[in-house]
Amino acid sequence: MNYIAQRLLTFPIILFGVSVVVFLAIRLVPGDAITAMLGTEAGLLTDAQRASLAAYFGIDQPWIIQYGRWIAGLFHGDLGVSVTYGKPVLEVILSRFPLTLELSILAMVVGLAVGIPAGVFAATRNGRASDLVVRIIAMLGQSTPSFVLALLLILILSMGFGELPAMGNFIPLTVDPIGNILQMLLPAVVLGFAFAASVTRITRSSMLDVLNDDYVRTARSKGAPARDVIWRHALPNALIPVVTLSGLEFGYLLGGAVIVEQIFALPGVGRLTLEAITQRDYALVEGAVLFVALNFMVLNLLVDLAYAVLDPRVRLGRSR
Amino acid sequence: MRLLRAIASHPSGRIGGVIILVYLLLALASAVGLVPHDPIAQDRINRLHAPDATYWMGTDLFGRDVLSRLMVGIRQSFIVAFCSVAIASLAGTLIGLLSAWWGSWWDASLMRLMDILLAFPAILLALLVVAVFGPGTVTSIIAIAIVYTPIFARVARGPALSLKSREFVEAARTFGSSESYILTRHLLLNLVAPLTVQVTLALAWALLTEAALSFLGLGTQPPDPSLGLMLSDSKNLMETAPWLMIFPGLTVMFGILGFNLFGDALRDIVDPRSLTRQA
Numbered sequence: 252m253n254y255i256a257q258r259l260l261t262f263p264i265i266l267f268g269v270s271v272v273v274f275l276a277i278r279l280v281p282g283d284a285i286t287a288m289l290g291t292e293a294g295l296l297t298d299a300q301r302a303s304l305a306a307y308f309g310i311d312q313p314w315i316i317q318y319g320r321w322i323a324g325l326f327h328g329d330l331g332v333s334v335t336y337g338k339p340v341l342e343v344i345l346s347r348f349p350l351t352l353e354l355s356i357l358a359m360v361v362g363l364a365v366g367i368p369a370g371v372f373a374a375t376r377n378g379r380a381s382d383l384v385v386r387i388i389a390m391l392g393q394s395t396p397s398f399v400l401a402l403l404l405i406l407i408l409s410m411g412f413g414e415l416p417a418m419g420n421f422i423p424l425t426v427d428p429i430g431n432i433l434q435m436l437l438p439a440v441v442l443g444f445a446f447a448a449s450v451t452r453i454t455r456s457s458m459l460d461v462l463n464d465d466y467v468r469t470a471r472s473k474g475a476p477a478r479d480v481i482w483r484h485a486l487p488n489a490l491i492p493v494v495t496l497s498g499l500e501f502g503y504l505l506g507g508a509v510i511v512e513q514i515f516a517l518p519g520v521g522r523l524t525l526e527a528i529t530q531r532d533y534a535l536v537e538g539a540v541l542f543v544a545l546n547f548m549v550l551n552l553l554v555d556l557a558y559a560v561l562d563p564r565v566r567l568g569r570s571r
Numbered sequence: 572m573r574l575l576r577a578i579a580s581h582p583s584g585r586i587g588g589v590i591i592l593v594y595l596l597l598a599l600a601s602a603v604g605l606v607p608h609d610p611i612a613q614d615r616i617n618r619l620h621a622p623d624a625t626y627w628m629g630t631d632l633f634g635r636d637v638l639s640r641l642m643v644g645i646r647q648s649f650i651v652a653f654c655s656v657a658i659a660s661l662a663g664t665l666i667g668l669l670s671a672w673w674g675s676w677w678d679a680s681l682m683r684l685m686d687i688l689l690a691f692p693a694i695l696l697a698l699l700v701v702a703v704f705g706p707g708t709v710t711s712i713i714a715i716a717i718v719y720t721p722i723f724a725r726v727a728r729g730p731a732l733s734l735k736s737r738e739f740v741e742a743a744r745t746f747g748s749s750e751s752y753i754l755t756r757h758l759l760l761n762l763v764a765p766l767t768v769q770v771t772l773a774l775a776w777a778l779l780t781e782a783a784l785s786f787l788g789l790g791t792q793p794p795d796p797s798l799g800l801m802l803s804d805s806k807n808l809m810e811t812a813p814w815l816m817i818f819p820g821l822t823v824m825f826g827i828l829g830f831n832l833f834g835d836a837l838r839d840i841v842d843p844r845s846l847t848r849q850a
Contacts, residue, residue, distance in 0.1 A: 268687035
């Protein structure tokens with residue numbers, strides 16, 4: 252069976268498994284939706300009140316029935332109601348998603364715009380001091396957690412320029428595009444920096460592989476200009492692993508950069524998930540986790556398919 | 572011994588090794604009580620004291636010594652990182668190995684199970700585990716272990732699968748070696764190299780995740796010091812007491828850097844193909 256077909260066939264199986272894990276994980280939490288909503292006051296409920304609330308939340312049924320109802324609801328876009336927001340879960344998630352999407356795209360742009368040229372630069376100067384400097388910066392970038400970098404940048408801005416990034420009231424893109432971009436810039440740089448570091452490393456090592464290939468040597472020996480050889484002959488092939496990496500990274504970013512959104516007080520999906528967990532809003536946790544996992548899976552699938560298209564060896568199932 | 576020499580002659584390995592060693596010594600010193608001050612004792616008169624000869628890295632809002640707290644924090648991070656990676660590597664290797672050995676539907680179902688875990692972004696899976704078990708040190712260990720188990724399973728399964736069909740394994744079977752003997756002697760021993768690389772890189776990631784979870788208030792709980800918590804507490808005091816942020820920040824960063832460098836060096840040594848990419 253070829254690789255693409257196999258990948259497409261297992262997708263629904265994995266998705267089913269993911270839904271079971273999310274469902275069961277939340278059912279393992281001590282206490283139920285009633286105690287989550289009412290806290291200690293749940294102890295004051297009469298048996299009849301408790302039973303009617305249990306029927307309302309659907310938790311009076313066996314797990315298998317609850318799961319069936321939950322899945323049936325999913326197909327209608329019904330993920331339940333968030334206790335903290337008093338709104339449908341899907342509505343809450345979708346209201347937060349544009350911000351996360353925008354932040355992810357900006358971070359990808361920063362990462363690729365810095366990482367690819369830096370990787371090519373280092374590869375073409377393999378072994379020289381400038382290569383070493385790029386590699387050290389990339390290594391540091393990969394080892395710096397986003398929250399450390401975020402705090403350091405805020406510190407530098409506030410100490411050096413007496414300027415604090417605009418935080419607190421979030422300005423949506425549709426209301427004030429310039430204010431919005433200014434607000435998103437620093438978080439995007441923080442997220443993009445670590446990604447740029449990975450892109451640099453991968454671009455560098457795959458460029459070095461490609462530069463040793465026969466077809467590059469042929470291009471050189473027929474007298475193609477050095478710049479053409481690097482950017483037109485070598486780079487497109489060297490970028491295949493970068494495509495994979497970018498797809499995976501985009502999947503991660505769409506899951507919400509929990510910590511960066513938290514530090515910069517951005518109301519995205521990541522912060523929503525974190526709030527849902529700390530508020531014990533389980534319907535929202537379920538919905539948000541499933542939403543993010545689905546995004547992540549779809550992007551992973553697209554990456555694999557893109558990879559198969561770009562590299563025939565994978566498509567024909569020879570290298571796996 | 573030969574491996575140690577190879578690491579020592581590799582520049583990244585040398586730097587990474589020294590960093591890890593220093594951190595281990597600091598963690599050990601704090602474990603036997605060799606810290607400059609009591610990490611929890613509050614010196615109210617010297618609150619937010621800038622770094623000087625008495626308090627090398629200054630004091631925090633409660634007048635607690637930052638250096639001592641940092642040392643205990645490193646120990647805390649290392650305990651979480653080493654325990655979680657130990658669990659993940661044992662469980663993952665066992666799953667990967669048995670999956671490859673038994674084959675057929677065992678292989679299919681075990682690996683699909685691993686795929687399900689891999690379908691979650693790592694930090695999200697960790698958050699989900701915290702949601703179930705409640706915040707704390709043990710939860711951090713479980714969370715990181717669950718995230719990393721499928722990765723080890725994959726790393727172990729691939730090579731085990733190809734080893735399984737090699738002649739020496741066939742030969743061992745013909746000689747009547749028991750299954751467990753073949754699994755441990757022939758398969759596991761040959762997996763040590765790729766697994767070691769993965770362990771080092773997993774440790775870097777575990778350090779990062781432990782700090783991240785504590786930073787979010789979901790890991791180690793106060794008053795126990797942890798690097799993530801110290802960073803999170805420093806947020807509002809950044810301008811008056813930047814040392815509260817700078818020292819824990821750099822400590823987290825260099826810890827991760829140490830394991831990343833060491834892992835890179837190991838990969839080069841274990842997989843000589845990647846050496847050609849080096850200078």
